[in-house]
Amino acid sequence: MPKCELTHSNQLHQLLVSVSRHLYVQKNGLLKYQQKPLDVSFSNLKKSRKEHLVYYILRDALSGTFFLEITTSQAMIPLLEFLCLAWEKGPGKYIWGLPEQLSIPKGLAVEELREGLDALGVQVVLPASGFAAGVRVIRDIEDCLCYLMGRMSDHRPQVLNTRCKDKLYDYLLGLNHDEQYNKYEKWLGAIPEQGIRDVPDRETILLNFQETDEPVSGVLWLKTKKKMRFKVPTWEGDTWPLFDQDRYYRADDLVCDAYDIADRDVRIKYAWDALEISPYCVDAFNLLADESDLLDEKISFYDKAVCAGRLILGNEYIQTNAGHFWMIIETRPYMRALRGYADSLREAGRIDRAIDIYWELLRLNPNDNQGNRYILSACLLEVGRDQEMRLLMARYGDENTCFIAYDKTLWTYRVTGGANERSNMMLQEALGSNQCVPAYLLGEKAIPWRKPNYYGMGDENEAIIYASHSRKAWEQTPGALEWLKGKRVSSA
Known part of the structure; x- marks a missing residue:
């Protein structure tokens, strides 16, 4: 790629698709980090027995702002679908619009892609080296991702796009800094006088591209109607499976063992294994919430724990035994879930909802073995009730x-x-x-x-x-x- 002076935003975008050499998906659906680099690339990806993490990145060469999608080698995104996502304007986006030039790694620059981009008025350039292609951002993304995973307890790859990307953007784009260090502000400040080039609708874009007979680089399709989806746990669906008491007790025993284990990663694995056995295992959700340092994740897991607890006990049981909870052993996971949920909501600023739950805890157990009255008292004083x-x-x-x-x-x-x-x-x-x-x-x-x-x-x-x-x-x-x-x- 000949050197050119970069003077404005969207002058040159860099397309990067990379297979992680450290992160792969285990049989239980959770990501695992391997310190020793894996010998994997697009050239031998089909031969690998593992499901690897894959990064799709579109980066503005001048400012360094970028768009990211994270998936796995078994749920690859067609290149055109990714480019459409990257160029469209939308919430949570820090780059959009057609570029004048698009840098594409040689292995991806098939004739059908180049001809289609030319029809859109986008000139294809081939980077002379990985440095010129902007590959350093891949290392930065993976380092940041590994740090976030150390604070999370949900290590499923599909969660990374929903829970991690905003935090990745905040840190790597410097969104909380001034323009000197804020890559998005730098991109906005360097938009040319004629503005950002409009992006045609997806159907128009796709019409400019011919389908390739074979996948690009052996694994990446230019465009395809085939949809690849991640496995969705039963407790994230619209309906829960029938309750099986034997499976519930097996799952609960596994979580009890997990609390005695010193290794955090093993504790988290046990909790996920318990949910595979029974999605009604309230303390498995409680453990995952306890292990997370991310408030939105805590709230999500405690919410699931409360839901599972109510389904197990049933409304009639709750009303009949209200006033005697905690002394009834089987109610304790539900009580722990309610307390954790209320504490997390309070920390998130949703104090009115938290107060309602603390009152409910005292209704269920007036003896208050958990000390809920102390937190409720502080909350009531804080909001002047x-x-x-x-x-x-x-x-x-x-x-x-x-x-x-x-x-x-x-x-x-x-x-x-x-x-x-x-x-x-x-x-x-x-x-x-x-x-x-x-x-x-x-x-x-x-x-x-x-x-x-x-x-x-x-x-x-x-x-x-x-x-x-x-x-x-x-x-x-x-x-x-x-x-x-x-x-x-x-x-x-």
Whole structure:
């Protein structure tokens, strides 16, 4: 490819299709990373017994912005379908429009493709090297993908397009940075005066291309009517299979074993294996949610866990046994799912929905072995639902814990008009329940990112957990932190 000076966006696009040499699909449908590079390329892909991850990339040579599709060697995307997807304008896209030139690797530049592109007014150029073709972006994508997989628990290849691509774009395109480092902004700023070339509709594009007799490079079709789809788990379909109790118990035993395993990847594998045995295994969904650091993924798995739990127990069982849950062993997976779901919704800012679930948990188990009343109290204070707080305190307000003592003190400060004899007395009682709390509420000590797994009454771990729940409510209450600081000093 002769060198040319790049002056504007969509002057030259680079088409890349690459087989991963490190990521492949296991028999259970999950991706696995192999550190030693696999000896695989398009030339020998048909001979491979593995299902490999495949990247389709269209990159703007000037700005570096790109469009990405991720699939596998058993669900390849026809080249024309990918180009149509890449050139169309749509939500979540950071490049669109026909280019003046398209760089195509020599192995893909068949005559039928070149003639069709020429009819669209797109000049085909052949890169002189992998560097000129923009192959460095493949390494960057795979490195970022492996990092994200370390935070996820759903390693199915079809999920990467829905859950990972936005995060890949954010990081690799620098979308949260200024124009100097933001490749998309650079692309927008370099659009020529005549604007972006319009893209014909798909039918018009396809008419310009003749079908090849053989796949390109032995595996890639230029265009085909054959649709290749990923396997969809039973719990992602419109209807769930019939419940089988024996299979459910087998799956549940497998998840119980998983919790005793130190290796995270093995724990995740056990959870997926359990769902293959029975999609009603609530604790398998709970485990996958617990293992994920991505909030949207957590919410998705807890949602499935709650759905599975309701299907197993049934509405009649839930209504009949409401008030005695948790003491009935078979209800505990469902209760864990509800709690995890509520916590995740709260973290995502969907606090009203979270409050509804915390109330439901207390209805099912008023004895509250899970400590749901503490989180609910913090939520009610945070959104100012004082009447509901009154109901909660009427039920649990006599409890001698720092969680109730401090939240009840803050609520009293609010509803009685600030510092007065009653609120001052309650604050002294709260300080007596745990003297470590003020330092975390006042910001004198930082709340650790990773919360303690256990605590004792009056100790620092209890203070950390309380402050992580309720600090926002204290900060939102005018004068409350100043009042707390003054009373702590006077009582010292």
